[in-house]
Amino acid sequence: AQSVTQPDIHITVSEGASLELRCNYSYGATPYLFWYVQSPGQGLQLLLKYFSGDTLVQGIKGFEAEFKRSQSSFNLRKPSVHWSDAAEYFCAVGPLTGTASKLTFGTGTRLQVTL
C-alpha cells in the first residue's frame, strides 16, 4: 500500500529565510507526486506536481520541489519565505496509470513564519 511521510509536524522560519519541507513516499511504482497548501478556512491549493521528466519542478508562489528516486523523496523548497506562506503543507501521491484516481496524503507540515 502506498504511504507518504512528512517527518516534520511543525516548522518555524524567519521571513526571508530559505525553506525545505521533507516528504518521503512508499509506492509500488513511479507515482505522481504533489504538494498542496492549505490556509486556514481555505481549500487545498496545488503548488506543483511531478510525474516525469526534469526532476526539479517549479510551482506557483516561488516554490520548487525535487524528485529523488533513490531516496523516495520529493522535498519542497523556497529560497526566501514570505509571511504569507504560513500555512499547512501536504505532500501527496497518486497512481501514474489511469486518468483519475485517489490521492494519498501525508499528515502535513505546519509552517510558521516569524517577522
Added chain:
Amino acid sequence: GAGVSQTPSNKVTEKGKYVELRCDPISGHTALYWYRQSLGQGPEFLIYFQGTGAADDSGLPNDRFFAVRPEGSVSTLKIQRTERGDSAVYLCASSLHNSGGLNEQFFGPGTRLTVL
C-alpha cells in the same frame, strides 16, 4: 470561474442523527472525490465518482457512509447514525476526466462536521 463549493460550511449534530453534506463540482468536471480530514491529519480518501457511478468506494469506513451523484454533477455524502468519531472536515474535489495523465484535483473549502 466558480470553484468547487460545499454546503453547509459547518454542521453540528447530535450522536445518532443523520446528516447530508453537499458538493457542487466545477462545471464540466466528470470526476468527483470525497476525502475526510481529521484534526492534525492529512485528507483521507473516501470515495470517487466517474460520472454517476462510484468508481472506487474503498475508503468509506463502514456502511453508515454512503454517497450519491445521481446526475453526474452534484454529489451528496450521507452519514447515518453519526458517531463522535465522525467529527472531521469533509473535503470534496473534482477533476476533468480525459485520456492521458492524472488531472489536477480542485478542492472545495470543506464542511466541518461536529458530532456532539
